[in-house]
Amino acid sequence: MKKKYQIAGSVLIQFGLMSVLLLGGAIISTTANASTVLIQEVLYDGVGSDSDDVFTELNGTPGLLLDGWSLLGINGGNGDAYRRIDLSGGVITSDGIFVVATASANSDLAMLTDLIANVDWQNGPDAVQLWFGDMLMDSLQYGDAGINNAGENDVAALAMAGESLSRNVFGADTNNNAFDFSAGTPSAGVGPTVVPVPAAAWLMLSALGIVGVRRRPRRR
Numbered sequence: 242m243k244k245k246y247q248i249a250g251s252v253l254i255q256f257g258l259m260s261v262l263l264l265g266g267a268i269i270s271t272t273a274n275a276s277t278v279l280i281q282e283v284l285y286d287g288v289g290s291d292s293d294d295v296f297t298e299l300n301g302t303p304g305l306l307l308d309g310w311s312l313l314g315i316n317g318g319n320g321d322a323y324r325r326i327d328l329s330g331g332v333i334t335s336d337g338i339f340v341v342a343t344a345s346a347n348s349d350l351a352m353l354t355d356l357i358a359n360v361d362w363q364n365g366p367d368a369v370q371l372w373f374g375d376m377l378m379d380s381l382q383y384g385d386a387g388i389n390n391a392g393e394n395d396v397a398a399l400a401m402a403g404e405s406l407s408r409n410v411f412g413a414d415t416n417n418n419a420f421d422f423s424a425g426t427p428s429a430g431v432g433p434t435v436v437p438v439p440a441a442a443w444l445m446l447s448a449l450g451i452v453g454v455r456r457r458p459r460r461r
Contacts (some may be wrong), residue, residue, distance in 0.1 A: 242293075243375075244304060248266075254303060256356050266387040267428055271381070276300035277302040277379060278298070278299055278300070278302070278305065278307070278310065278333070278371065278373075278378065278379070279299065279300050279301065279371070279378075279379050279406065279408070279412060279414055279439055280297070280298075280300075280369060280371050280379050280380075280408075281298045281299055281300035281338070281368055281408055281411070281412070281428065282296075282297070282298040282405050282406065282407035282408065282427070282428070283297050283298070283360075283362070283381060283383075283405060283406050283407075284296050284297075284403075284404070284406075284427050284429075285360075285361070285362040285363070285364060285365070285367075285369075285383070285406075286364045286365075286400060286401050286402045286403075287400075287402065287403060288403040290345075290347040291346075291361045292342050292343045292346075292361050293321075293343075293345050293346060293347045293350075294346075294347065294350070294403065294427075295342065295343060295360055295361045295362070296340055296341060296342040296343075296344045296346070296360060296405075296427075297312060297340075297342075297360040297369065298338060298339065298340050298341070298429055298430075299333070299339040299340075299371070300337055300338060300408075300411060301333040301337060301339060302333060302337070302357065303333055303334065303335045303336070303337050304332065304333060304335070304391050304407070305332065305333040306327040306331075306332055307329060307330070307331040307332065307333070307339070308329045308330065309329065309373055309374050310328040310329070310331075310371070310372065310373050311325055311326060311329075311361070311371075311372050311373060312325070312326040312328065312329050312341070312358075312369060312370070312372075313326075313367075313369070313370040313371075313372055314362050314363060314367065314369060314395045315323050315367060315368040315369070315370060315380075315389075315391040315418035316363065316367060316384030316389075317363075317365065317366040317367040317368065317369045317382075317384065317390070317391075318334075318386070318387050318393065319382075319389060319390065320386075320388075320389035321400060321414075323363065324359065324362075326341070326358045326359065328341075328356065331355060331356050332355075334355060336430075337412070338355050338430060338431075339355050339356070340355050340356075340429050340430055341354070341355065341356045341357075341358050341360050342354040342355050342356075342357065342360065342429075343357065343358070343359060343360060343361060344357050350429055353429050353430035362440075364399075365383045365384035365386075365399050366383065366384025366390075366396070366399065367381070367382075367383065367386065367391070368380055368382040368386070368389060368391035368392050369381050369383075370383060379390045379391075379393075379414065380393055381397060381406065381422060382396040382397065382418050383396065383397045383398070383399055383400065383406055383417055383418075383422075384396060384397075384398070384399040387461050392417060392418045393416045393418050393421075394416075394417040394418065394419070395416040395418060395419035395420070395448070396418055396419060397421075397422040397423075397424075398419075398420055398423075398424055399424075400424040401424065403427075404416070404425060404427070405420045405424070405425065405426075405427040405428070405429075406423070406424055407422065407423065407425065407427075407428065408421055408422060409421060409422070409423055417438070
Protein backbone atom coordinates (compact mmCIF):
# COMPACT_ATOMS: atom_id res chain seq x y z
CA MET A 242 0.00 0.00 0.00
CA LYS A 243 2.23 2.54 1.09
CA LYS A 244 3.95 3.35 -1.85
CA LYS A 245 0.53 4.83 -1.47
CA TYR A 246 -1.33 3.70 -4.47
CA GLN A 247 1.86 3.79 -6.51
CA ILE A 248 2.11 0.03 -6.88
CA ALA A 249 4.52 -1.03 -9.59
CA GLY A 250 3.03 -3.21 -12.29
CA SER A 251 -0.58 -2.70 -11.23
CA VAL A 252 -3.74 -1.17 -12.64
CA LEU A 253 -6.92 -0.45 -10.71
CA ILE A 254 -10.12 -0.66 -12.73
CA GLN A 255 -13.61 0.29 -11.58
CA PHE A 256 -16.80 -1.36 -12.86
CA GLY A 257 -19.66 0.22 -10.93
CA LEU A 258 -19.32 -1.22 -7.42
CA MET A 259 -16.62 -3.67 -8.44
CA SER A 260 -12.92 -2.86 -8.47
CA VAL A 261 -10.42 -5.08 -10.23
CA LEU A 262 -6.71 -4.90 -9.54
CA LEU A 263 -4.28 -6.23 -12.11
CA LEU A 264 -1.17 -6.90 -10.05
CA GLY A 265 1.83 -8.53 -11.66
CA GLY A 266 -0.44 -10.25 -14.15
CA ALA A 267 -2.80 -11.55 -11.44
CA ILE A 268 -6.39 -10.35 -11.18
CA ILE A 269 -7.82 -9.54 -7.75
CA SER A 270 -11.55 -8.81 -7.68
CA THR A 271 -12.73 -6.61 -4.82
CA THR A 272 -16.49 -6.55 -5.32
CA ALA A 273 -18.11 -4.09 -2.93
CA ASN A 274 -20.07 -5.70 -0.12
CA ALA A 275 -23.03 -4.18 1.68
CA SER A 276 -20.77 -1.76 3.52
CA THR A 277 -19.29 0.12 0.53
CA VAL A 278 -16.99 1.72 3.13
CA LEU A 279 -13.59 0.58 4.42
CA ILE A 280 -10.94 1.86 6.78
CA GLN A 281 -8.29 3.14 4.38
CA GLU A 282 -5.59 4.75 6.53
CA VAL A 283 -5.00 5.42 10.23
CA LEU A 284 -2.38 7.55 11.92
CA TYR A 285 -2.83 6.95 15.64
CA ASP A 286 0.55 8.03 17.07
CA GLY A 287 1.86 11.43 16.06
CA VAL A 288 5.27 12.87 16.77
CA GLY A 289 5.12 14.75 20.07
CA SER A 290 1.57 15.81 20.79
CA ASP A 291 -0.61 13.36 18.84
CA SER A 292 -3.67 15.55 18.28
CA ASP A 293 -2.25 17.74 15.49
CA ASP A 294 -1.18 14.79 13.31
CA VAL A 295 -3.64 11.94 13.91
CA PHE A 296 -6.38 11.10 11.44
CA THR A 297 -8.53 8.24 10.21
CA GLU A 298 -9.34 7.98 6.52
CA LEU A 299 -12.21 6.00 5.04
CA ASN A 300 -12.68 4.87 1.45
CA GLY A 301 -16.19 4.50 0.11
CA THR A 302 -18.77 5.13 -2.57
CA PRO A 303 -18.79 8.83 -3.52
CA GLY A 304 -21.91 10.58 -2.26
CA LEU A 305 -22.71 7.94 0.36
CA LEU A 306 -24.34 9.43 3.47
CA LEU A 307 -22.72 8.07 6.63
CA ASP A 308 -25.81 8.15 8.82
CA GLY A 309 -25.73 5.08 11.08
CA TRP A 310 -21.98 4.57 10.64
CA SER A 311 -19.52 4.83 13.51
CA LEU A 312 -15.89 4.21 14.45
CA LEU A 313 -15.03 2.28 17.60
CA GLY A 314 -11.71 2.18 19.45
CA ILE A 315 -11.02 -1.22 21.06
CA ASN A 316 -8.65 -1.49 24.04
CA GLY A 317 -6.17 -4.30 23.45
CA GLY A 318 -5.66 -4.68 27.17
CA ASN A 319 -9.19 -5.93 27.90
CA GLY A 320 -11.08 -6.05 24.60
CA ASP A 321 -13.52 -3.32 25.62
CA ALA A 322 -14.59 -0.36 23.52
CA TYR A 323 -13.08 2.84 24.89
CA ARG A 324 -14.37 5.38 22.35
CA ARG A 325 -17.17 5.66 19.80
CA ILE A 326 -17.30 8.26 17.04
CA ASP A 327 -20.64 8.86 15.30
CA LEU A 328 -20.14 9.56 11.58
CA SER A 329 -23.77 10.55 10.96
CA GLY A 330 -24.12 13.60 8.75
CA GLY A 331 -20.88 12.93 6.94
CA VAL A 332 -20.82 12.28 3.19
CA ILE A 333 -18.15 10.42 1.23
CA THR A 334 -16.70 13.04 -1.13
CA SER A 335 -16.39 12.74 -4.91
CA ASP A 336 -12.89 11.27 -4.66
CA GLY A 337 -14.16 8.40 -2.50
CA ILE A 338 -12.18 9.60 0.53
CA PHE A 339 -13.46 10.75 3.92
CA VAL A 340 -10.92 12.14 6.39
CA VAL A 341 -11.57 12.46 10.13
CA ALA A 342 -9.11 14.51 12.19
CA THR A 343 -9.11 16.31 15.54
CA ALA A 344 -9.94 19.95 16.19
CA SER A 345 -6.20 20.47 16.79
CA ALA A 346 -5.17 19.20 13.33
CA ASN A 347 -2.21 20.98 11.77
CA SER A 348 -3.05 23.42 8.98
CA ASP A 349 -2.33 21.05 6.08
CA LEU A 350 -4.38 18.22 7.58
CA ALA A 351 -7.21 20.56 8.61
CA MET A 352 -7.69 21.61 4.98
CA LEU A 353 -8.34 17.97 4.04
CA THR A 354 -10.61 17.15 6.97
CA ASP A 355 -14.24 16.18 6.34
CA LEU A 356 -15.20 15.60 9.99
CA ILE A 357 -13.70 16.77 13.28
CA ALA A 358 -13.68 14.14 16.02
CA ASN A 359 -11.35 12.60 18.59
CA VAL A 360 -9.50 10.04 16.45
CA ASP A 361 -6.46 10.13 18.74
CA TRP A 362 -6.67 6.36 19.17
CA GLN A 363 -4.58 4.50 21.73
CA ASN A 364 -1.08 3.69 20.56
CA GLY A 365 -1.51 -0.08 20.65
CA PRO A 366 -1.71 -2.93 20.54
CA ASP A 367 -5.32 -1.87 19.94
CA ALA A 368 -7.94 -1.87 17.20
CA VAL A 369 -10.17 0.51 15.26
CA GLN A 370 -13.48 -0.87 14.02
CA LEU A 371 -16.03 0.46 11.53
CA TRP A 372 -19.69 -0.28 12.29
CA PHE A 373 -22.99 0.26 10.49
CA GLY A 374 -25.65 0.12 13.14
CA ASP A 375 -25.00 -3.14 15.00
CA MET A 376 -23.06 -4.70 12.11
CA LEU A 377 -19.26 -4.81 12.15
CA MET A 378 -18.17 -3.85 8.63
CA ASP A 379 -14.38 -3.49 8.86
CA SER A 380 -11.66 -3.60 11.52
CA LEU A 381 -7.95 -2.92 11.86
CA GLN A 382 -5.89 -4.52 14.64
CA TYR A 383 -2.45 -2.93 15.01
CA GLY A 384 -0.02 -4.84 17.20
CA ASP A 385 -0.72 -8.22 18.77
CA ALA A 386 -3.15 -8.03 21.70
CA GLY A 387 -3.44 -11.81 21.97
CA ILE A 388 -6.91 -12.98 22.99
CA ASN A 389 -8.14 -9.37 22.72
CA ASN A 390 -7.30 -8.95 19.04
CA ALA A 391 -10.29 -7.32 17.36
CA GLY A 392 -9.21 -7.04 13.73
CA GLU A 393 -9.30 -9.31 10.70
CA ASN A 394 -7.15 -12.46 10.88
CA ASP A 395 -3.42 -11.65 11.23
CA VAL A 396 -2.62 -8.33 12.89
CA ALA A 397 -0.96 -5.36 11.23
CA ALA A 398 2.41 -4.29 12.58
CA LEU A 399 2.62 -1.35 14.95
CA ALA A 400 3.55 1.91 13.22
CA MET A 401 6.31 4.16 14.50
CA ALA A 402 5.43 7.64 15.76
CA GLY A 403 4.53 9.81 12.78
CA GLU A 404 3.80 6.85 10.48
CA SER A 405 0.36 5.71 9.38
CA LEU A 406 -1.07 2.30 8.58
CA SER A 407 -2.55 2.35 5.09
CA ARG A 408 -4.06 -0.21 2.72
CA ASN A 409 -1.62 -1.63 0.22
CA VAL A 410 -4.32 -1.38 -2.45
CA PHE A 411 -6.91 1.39 -2.46
CA GLY A 412 -10.30 0.01 -1.48
CA ALA A 413 -9.22 -3.66 -1.57
CA ASP A 414 -9.91 -5.89 1.44
CA THR A 415 -8.65 -9.47 1.78
CA ASN A 416 -9.88 -9.65 5.41
CA ASN A 417 -6.29 -10.03 6.64
CA ASN A 418 -4.83 -6.96 8.34
CA ALA A 419 -1.22 -8.13 8.00
CA PHE A 420 -1.64 -8.45 4.23
CA ASP A 421 -3.83 -5.39 3.69
CA PHE A 422 -1.99 -2.75 5.76
CA SER A 423 1.57 -1.44 5.83
CA ALA A 424 3.25 1.33 7.83
CA GLY A 425 4.73 4.30 6.02
CA THR A 426 4.58 8.01 5.29
CA PRO A 427 1.11 9.48 5.97
CA SER A 428 -0.87 10.51 2.91
CA ALA A 429 -4.25 11.82 4.01
CA GLY A 430 -6.51 12.76 1.13
CA VAL A 431 -4.68 10.80 -1.55
CA GLY A 432 -6.33 8.29 -3.85
CA PRO A 433 -5.84 6.68 -7.25
CA THR A 434 -7.29 7.72 -10.55
CA VAL A 435 -9.84 5.00 -11.28
CA VAL A 436 -9.56 3.81 -14.87
CA PRO A 437 -12.86 2.78 -16.52
CA VAL A 438 -12.17 0.25 -19.29
CA PRO A 439 -14.20 -2.33 -21.21
CA ALA A 440 -13.65 -6.00 -20.38
CA ALA A 441 -12.00 -6.49 -23.79
CA ALA A 442 -9.09 -4.30 -22.68
CA TRP A 443 -8.11 -6.51 -19.73
CA LEU A 444 -5.61 -8.51 -21.74
CA MET A 445 -3.80 -5.41 -22.89
CA LEU A 446 -3.79 -3.83 -19.42
CA SER A 447 -2.25 -6.90 -17.82
CA ALA A 448 0.97 -6.02 -19.63
CA LEU A 449 1.00 -2.46 -18.34
CA GLY A 450 2.20 -0.94 -15.09
CA ILE A 451 0.20 2.24 -14.69
CA VAL A 452 -1.41 3.72 -11.63
CA GLY A 453 -2.67 7.31 -11.73
CA VAL A 454 -2.53 9.30 -8.51
CA ARG A 455 -4.48 12.40 -7.62
CA ARG A 456 -4.59 14.57 -4.54
CA ARG A 457 -7.92 16.05 -3.55
CA PRO A 458 -8.21 19.86 -3.75
CA ARG A 459 -7.57 21.49 -0.41
CA ARG A 460 -10.52 23.02 1.38
CA ARG A 461 -10.55 26.76 1.77
